[in-house]
Amino acid sequence: MRPILEVKDLSVSFDVFGGEVQAIRGVNFTVNEGEAVAIVGESGSGKSVTAQTVMRLIATPPGRIKNGSIMFNGRDLLSLSEKEMRKVRGNEIGMIFQDPMTSLNPTMTIGSQITEGLVKHQKLSHSAAKTRAIELLKMVGIPNPEVRLKQYPHNFSGGMRQRVMIAIALACNPALLIADEPTTALDVTIQAQIMELMKDLQKQMNTSIILITHDLGVVADVCDRVIVMYAGQVVETGTIKEIFRNPQHPYTKGLLKSLPRLNQSKDEPLIPIHGTPPDLIKPPQGCGFCSRCEDAMRICATEAPEVTTISETQMVRCWLQDPRAAKGAGMGKEESA
Amino acid sequence: MSDNFVEVQGLRKFFNVGNNRILKAVNDISFSIKQGETLGLVGESGCGKSTAGRTIIRLYEPTAGSVTVDGVEVTKLSKSKMKAQRRNMQMIFQDPFASLNPRMTILDIIGEALDIHGLAGSRAERKRRVEELLELVGLNAEHASRFPHEFSGGQRQRIGITRALAVEPKFIICDEPISALDVSIQAQVINLLMDLQKKMDLTYLFVAHDLSMVKYMSDRVAVMYLGKIVEIAKSEDLYANPQHPYTTALLSAIPVPDIEDEGRKERIVLQGDLPSPINPPSGCPFRTRCPAATERCAQEAPELRETRPGHLAACHYA
Ligand SMILES: Nc1ncnc2c1ncn2[C@@H]1O[C@H](COP(=O)(O)OP(=O)(O)OP(=O)(O)O)[C@@H](O)[C@H]1O
Ligand SMILES: Nc1ncnc2c1ncn2[C@@H]1O[C@H](COP(=O)(O)OP(=O)(O)OP(=O)(O)O)[C@@H](O)[C@H]1O
Ligand SMILES: [Mg+2]
Ligand SMILES: [Mg+2]
Numbered sequence: 247m248r249p250i251l252e253v254k255d256l257s258v259s260f261d262v263f264g265g266e267v268q269a270i271r272g273v274n275f276t277v278n279e280g281e282a283v284a285i286v287g288e289s290g291s292g293k294s295v296t297a298q299t300v301m302r303l304i305a306t307p308p309g310r311i312k313n314g315s316i317m318f319n320g321r322d323l324l325s326l327s328e329k330e331m332r333k334v335r336g337n338e339i340g341m342i343f344q345d346p347m348t349s350l351n352p353t354m355t356i357g358s359q360i361t362e363g364l365v366k367h368q369k370l371s372h373s374a375a376k377t378r379a380i381e382l383l384k385m386v387g388i389p390n391p392e393v394r395l396k397q398y399p400h401n402f403s404g405g406m407r408q409r410v411m412i413a414i415a416l417a418c419n420p421a422l423l424i425a426d427e428p429t430t431a432l433d434v435t436i437q438a439q440i441m442e443l444m445k446d447l448q449k450q451m452n453t454s455i456i457l458i459t460h461d462l463g464v465v466a467d468v469c470d471r472v473i474v475m476y477a478g479q480v481v482e483t484g485t486i487k488e489i490f491r492n493p494q495h496p497y498t499k500g501l502l503k504s505l506p507r508l509n510q511s512k513d514e515p516l517i518p519i520h521g522t523p524p525d526l527i528k529p530p531q532g533c534g535f536c537s538r539c540e541d542a543m544r545i546c547a548t549e550a551p552e553v554t555t556i557s558e559t560q561m562v563r564c565w566l567q568d569p570r571a572a573k574g575a576g577m578g579k580e581e582s583a
Numbered sequence: 584m585s586d587n588f589v590e591v592q593g594l595r596k597f598f599n600v601g602n603n604r605i606l607k608a609v610n611d612i613s614f615s616i617k618q619g620e621t622l623g624l625v626g627e628s629g630c631g632k633s634t635a636g637r638t639i640i641r642l643y644e645p646t647a648g649s650v651t652v653d654g655v656e657v658t659k660l661s662k663s664k665m666k667a668q669r670r671n672m673q674m675i676f677q678d679p680f681a682s683l684n685p686r687m688t689i690l691d692i693i694g695e696a697l698d699i700h701g702l703a704g705s706r707a708e709r710k711r712r713v714e715e716l717l718e719l720v721g722l723n724a725e726h727a728s729r730f731p732h733e734f735s736g737g738q739r740q741r742i743g744i745t746r747a748l749a750v751e752p753k754f755i756i757c758d759e760p761i762s763a764l765d766v767s768i769q770a771q772v773i774n775l776l777m778d779l780q781k782k783m784d785l786t787y788l789f790v791a792h793d794l795s796m797v798k799y800m801s802d803r804v805a806v807m808y809l810g811k812i813v814e815i816a817k818s819e820d821l822y823a824n825p826q827h828p829y830t831t832a833l834l835s836a837i838p839v840p841d842i843e844d845e846g847r848k849e850r851i852v853l854q855g856d857l858p859s860p861i862n863p864p865s866g867c868p869f870r871t872r873c874p875a876a877t878e879r880c881a882q883e884a885p886e887l888r889e890t891r892p893g894h895l896a897a898c899h900y901a
Contacts, residue, residue: 289736289765389855403856404628433627433792435853438836442852460766463838490842497767504770505840506799508822512777516799518770522735 247278249317250422250454251300256314258292258299261307265527269295271478273314274553277422282448282455284465284486286501287475288523293458294344296475297424300456301341302331319421336367340415342408342425344458349411350399356383356410357395363417382413387439405436412443419451426458441468462505466490471559474498477523477534484560494562496539533565541566587615587651588786589639589754594648596631596638606861608634610810611648613887616803618753621780621787623801623818625794625833627857631810632790633677636756639788640674641665652754670700673747675740677759682743683731689717689742690727696749716745720775737768744775754786761796773800794837798822806830809868810860812887816894826896829869867898875900 253275260267270292277283285293298304300316302323316323323334335341343349351359360382361375370378376395383391386409399407408428415423425444429437445468447453457469465472465486472489474482474497482495493499500519510516521538524530533539536546546565554567565571596609609631616622624632637643639650641657649658652672660668676682683692693713694703703709714724720741731739740760747755757776761769773796779785791797797804798818805815806829814827825831832851853872858864867885870876879899887897 288767387854405856434794434836434838435627435832436856437838438850438852439854441838442850461838462766462840466840466842467838486842490840501767502840504767506773506795508795508798508837508839510799512799515774515777516770518774519767520771522737 247281249276250279250319251277251456252315252317253296253300254315254317256296256299256316257312258295258304259310259312261310262527267526268529269478269526270299271529273475273478273480275473275480275483277454277456279421279454280448280452281471282444282457282469284469284472285456285458285475286460286462286465286472288477288497289460290523290526291475292478293475294426297341297426297456297458300424301335301339302326302328303341333367336363337418338420339422339424340418340420342411342415342423342428344426344430350407352399355396355398356402360395360410360414360417363414368418378417379413382417383410385416386410386413386443388413405432405439408432408436408440409443412440416447416453420453422454422456423447424456424458427460428457429464430460437464444468462490462501474501477529478526479534479563481535481564482560482562484556488557488560492556492560494556494560494567495535495564496541496566497535500538533563543571545571586617588618588620588653589616589788590649590651591615591639592649592651594635594638594650595646596634596643597646600861604861607810607863608860609638610860610863612807612810612812613648614805614812614815616754616786616788618786619780619784620803621789621801623797623804624788624790624807625792625797625804626807628792629857629860630807631860632807633758635807636674636758636788636790640669640672640756642674667700670750671752672754672756673750673752674756674758675743675747675760678763680731680736680739680763683739685731688728688730689713692731692742693717693727693746693749696746700750702750713749716749719748719779720745721771735768736764737771740764740772741775744772744779748779748783751783752785754788756788756790758790759792760789762791762793769796776800794834806833809858809863811868811897813869813898814894814896815887816891816896820891820894824891824894826890826894826901827869827898828873828875830896832874 253273256270256273258270260269273296287293357379360379364370364375364378379395380391383394388394388406388409429440444455448455459465469486471485473480476497482498493502503517504519506516519538524534532547532549533551536542543565551563551565551568553561553563555561592613594609594612598606598608600606626632638645645658649656657668690713694709697703697709703712713727717724717726722741761772789800801818804818804821805812808829814830825834832853835851855872858871864871866882867880870880885897885899887895890896890901
């Protein structure tokens with residue numbers, strides 16, 4: 247497996263009125279060729295900021311990339327000029343945004359929005375671009391593409407607009423597709439269409455996918471690996487099997503336990519995670535999850551946990567799994583108050 | 584009189600959307616709910632769930648049909664009598680952020696509900712009652728003096744629930760009470776709703792699109808499609824033996840948050856989108872997306888009829 251994207255020690259902050267929002271703090275992850283990787287995590291944990299930083303779409307100011315590198319096919323995206331980066335966005339990395347309603351141009355026909363990039367970046371003739379656009383709309387399951395090309399976004403339903411977004415993102419056969427909550431605003435039946443489409447792409451074109459989502463059902467269905475984010479950090483990564491069968495981080499465990507199983511009886515209450523995530527203007531000194539963690543130890547409040555390797559593919563940032571803490575050395579579970 | 588606490592008969596809500604076009608958001612639905620029971624209401628976005636809820640509580644005037652709650656036919660009440668009746672029936676809204684006035688303290692937001700129905704005597708009594716209610720939903724008395732923006736999403740939804748509970752209603756319509764919340768806090772709100780139901784013998788109409796949550800919450804579930812109820816049954820029965828092809832597709836599309844164990848059901852991917860409620864298909868509303876539609880489905884609208892004991896479905900072939 248060849249890595250296509252390697253994000254190292256990435257930190258991004260936003261300077262706002264109240265101070266510096268440390269949106270992501272030392273994020274590390276890899277995406278391999280042909281692999282679908284999920285990023286899950288609490289609202290505000292930094293999923294979208296991570297994706298937008300990879301695409302270099304963070305507005306600076308207020309945003310600021312403080313540290314790190316983003317190697318994509320051998321080049322550090324953070325060192326590219328804006329002009330070079332535009333080529334990467336049009337050709338090599340496609341992105342689907344969280345909100346399909348605001349990311350299409352309401353004054354341009356669907357056709358011109360799809361062909362724009364093909365003409366500009368792939369240097370196709372207008373008629374070749376149109377043929378390709380029809381092909382793409384067919385591929386994402388839009389009937390009568392010849393007619394639909396001439397229409398505007400408001401003539402399309404939410405699900406169809408999302409499929410158009412996917413068609414635009416795929417127009418140039420990107421090696422990597424980043425999809426930020428592509429189905430959150432959609433219904434289960436439309437969501438099912440989009441998920442099938444993503445799986446087809448991965449199989450047929452060997453596209454690598456980063457899928458940001460709240461929905462662990464979608465993750466289990468589409469992805470090979472999972473990255474769990476909490477308060478601006480990656481707190482656990484693993485294959486879907488490892489994450490669903492053998493989660494190590496208390497947040498990951500809590501997330502899985504808080505969902506009802508389809509056969510759960512009404513008399514069995516759900517298990518929520520109490521409390522709220524920390525304020526990222528004053529991120530806690532220790533572990534970000536400490537205040538909500540039922541198994542927190544003394545050290546969790548004062549020192550940030552480092553990465554512990556569980557297997558070749560699974561890693562966790564938690565003192566409970568850290569061999570130094572587990573061995574005792576005065577850091578064991580708190581005996582008294 | 585039946586033992587049904589809520590009885591909805593032939594309810595219709597049409598909107599005039601200009602140019603003589605009529606949008607049939609809710610088109611002849613009937614169902615009942617027993618006291619202390621939860622009826623789940625599911626279906627695609629735009630199928631009419633919220634409109635049904637709003638019409639039942641008469642935030643919208645019905646175009647036709649009747650709604651009876653606790654023996655009172657609310658659809659016949661005058662505006663002023665209706666205001667008093669609202670004490671019995673409350674609604675919890677989808678968006679915990681938009682539904683609370685940002686300039687009011689929690690004390691005033693909840694106190695206002697008490698004032699409307701003359702339930703608070705003195706100021707001190709009003710305050711005591713609000714604090715009591717806050718504690719009931721797992722917040723504390725000190726929260727009363729704060730403003731909505733000082734709370735997390737889950738806490739704000741608790742405040743919305745507190746406001747609904749303040750007037751001691753017997754029937755609550757929960758319109759997607761957890762969709763705007765993080766997965767990790769959805770469970771808090773659901774546990775709270777179920778707890779309160781037990782304590783106060785509340786009757787719920789629970790609107791949601793998360794089908795596993797609906798199954799967990801509800802005693803019975805109604806499935807809506809394009810303004811109509813296409814299937815209604817006990818929740819275990821609906822999930823185990825769906826009779827309508829739309830329900831079957833809907834259930835097969837639930838992404839299960841677990842990795843594949845062998846023998847998982849094949850997903851049925853429906854083609855196309857929900858048709859327009861301004862121009863619905865002839866015959867069966869689902870026929871344009873139904874994998875099993877025939878000539879008959881285009882000509883004849885199927886009635887909602889009992890296809891198994893206690894299990895109704897509107898399909899010629901169920
Ligand atoms: N332009 C901005 N200015 C200031 N703060 C920002 C900005 N964009 C993001 N943030 C902050 O960065 C943090 C991470 O936000 P991000 O959008 O990445 O969250 P997310 O994980 O995608 O959440 P969600 O699931 O709600 O989409 C949040 O605390 C957010 O408030
Ligand atoms: N005040 C209104 N005026 C005109 N049309 C309306 C109005 N309210 C709702 N509608 C229409 O009625 C139909 C049903 O809407 P409703 O909000 O009840 O759907 P829903 O099932 O609650 O959907 P969702 O799951 O997206 O909340 C839609 O086509 C909607 O556009
Ligand atoms: Mg986001
Ligand atoms: Mg609604």
